[in-house]
Amino acid sequence: MDAVTSDPARIILICSGKGGVGKTTLTANLGIALARLGERTVVLDADFGLRNLDLLLGLENRIVYTAQEVLAETCRLEQALVKHKQEPNLALLPAGNPRMLEWLTPEDMQRIVAMVAERADFVLIDCPAGIEDGFKNAAAAAREAIVITTPEVSAVRDADRVIGLLNTRGVAPVQLVLNRVRPKMMASQEMLGVDDVTDILALPLVGLVVEDEQVIVSTNRGEPLTLNGNGSGAALAYQNIARRLRGEEIPLEDPSKARRGLRARLMNKIRKTTGLF
Amino acid sequence: MTLFDFIQRLLGRQKPSGTMAKERLQLVLAHDRSDLNPELLEQMRREILEVVQRYVEIDIEEGDVSLETEDRVTALVANLPIKRARPLPALVAAAAAVGMAQPPDADASEELAPTDDPD
Numbered sequence A: 001m002d003a004v005t006s007d008p009a010r011i012i013l014i015c016s017g018k019g020g021v022g023k024t025t026l027t028a029n030l031g032i033a034l035a036r037l038g039e040r041t042v043v044l045d046a047d048f049g050l051r052n053l054d055l056l057l058g059l060e061n062r063i064v065y066t067a068q069e070v071l072a073e074t075c076r077l078e079q080a081l082v083k084h085k086q087e088p089n090l091a092l093l094p095a096g097n098p099r100m101l102e103w104l105t106p107e108d109m110q111r112i113v114a115m116v117a118e119r120a121d122f123v124l125i126d127c128p129a130g131i132e133d134g135f136k137n138a139a140a141a142a143r144e145a146i147v148i149t150t151p152e153v154s155a156v157r158d159a160d161r162v163i164g165l166l167n168t169r170g171v172a173p174v175q176l177v178l179n180r181v182r183p184k185m186m187a188s189q190e191m192l193g194v195d196d197v198t199d200i201l202a203l204p205l206v207g208l209v210v211e212d213e214q215v216i217v218s219t220n221r222g223e224p225l226t227l228n229g230n231g232s233g234a235a236l237a238y239q240n241i242a243r244r245l246r247g248e249e250i251p252l253e254d255p256s257k258a259r260r261g262l263r264a265r266l267m268n269k270i271r272k273t274t275g276l277f
Numbered sequence B: 001m002t003l004f005d006f007i008q009r010l011l012g013r014q015k016p017s018g019t020m021a022k023e024r025l026q027l028v029l030a031h032d033r034s035d036l037n038p039e040l041l042e043q044m045r046r047e048i049l050e051v052v053q054r055y056v057e058i059d060i061e062e063g064d065v066s067l068e069t070e071d072r073v074t075a076l077v078a079n080l081p082i083k084r085a086r087p088l089p090a091l092v093a094a095a096a097a098v099g100m101a102q103p104p105d106a107d108a109s110e111e112l113a114p115t116d117d118p119d
């Protein structure tokens, strides 16, 4: 990695409030996708208690040091950054390890992120669930944020709390990713629709990710979907988010309103009015 | 969706669950965002009505004080149909009650003293 950077790095917090909605999966896939677009990217696992970004990236056996050792000056930053094998533009930095008793302070977080940002174009911070200390630490160094949620009442409610906190902290822009979208259920109005969620949360949408079995397969392998150009729905969605973050204009299509053939459209209409299937 | 749900929907008796989710969320978020729980809101509603009633006669049945949210901005909306204004002496007494003026025969020290007079 180059030590000289012209533009300041984009420092993006990936958060949700509720756990299990897809933060870590998004961080891993976005990290790989950005790296593949030539961006020097560092993903920071701020969820040190339940750390698993390493597992999703297939880097679990390569972690020796964490941000904690860097801050204590027992190792250099380069030693703690774990470079991805296939995608050398991407590096992982765990904030700490689960055995840690004392967590870093928000100031520690700002120091380590500032060091990382000097040699990166993008820094993605994988936030722990909740809105307590873990969140506050992770958010301390973020300039912008992506809030990820699913179309479910509890996830949307928690996302709203987080958005309120980000607003008071002056983090901006805050953009929205809607995950685990089920077009059929949305079309029959048995699930919150894309417009419903964006209306309620009043955030610009930067990505729609469908519910996709391939996510599980890729997690099993430790190879994010964006790594091998897998053409699945979720893979494409993650790639598009990466490109939108870089300023590319890529239209967002609501999959529950997707126009396919005439027959599909007709069936969609029947489904909508009857909610039968 | 079960057959029962389907029939209910055909008959227009049940909303789709997605619509219910949206309505429920809008309500709960209005409270979350204002940090007011329903109990506090009810207390505030009563106190607002009390104050307004000192000045004008309002239709309590029709009166409504609620939180409404749009685009992340929550507003306190009061809709209080006025029947008629209070006569002047009542207005003077109302003003006195909030400390703006003293009614001619009031004894200030007595007013400040706690009293268990049932009135």
Ligand SMILES: Nc1ncnc2c1ncn2[C@@H]1O[C@H](COP(=O)(O)OP(=O)(O)O)[C@@H](O)[C@H]1O
Pocket (backbone or CB within 6 Å): A016, A018, A019, A020, A021, A022, A023, A024, A025, A026, A179, A180, A181, A209, A210, A211, A212, A213, A215, A216, A219, A234
């Ligand atoms: N689009 C998706 N389709 C299917 N499964 C998903 C999708 N996104 C996430 N998941 C699954 O949801 C679970 C939680 O995801 P994770 O990224 O660990 O959430 P978080 O980091 O927010 O706790 C994982 O089992 C993951 O495989």
Ligand SMILES: [Mg+2]
Pocket (backbone or CB within 6 Å): A023, A024, A025, A047, A052
């Ligand atoms: Mg996680």
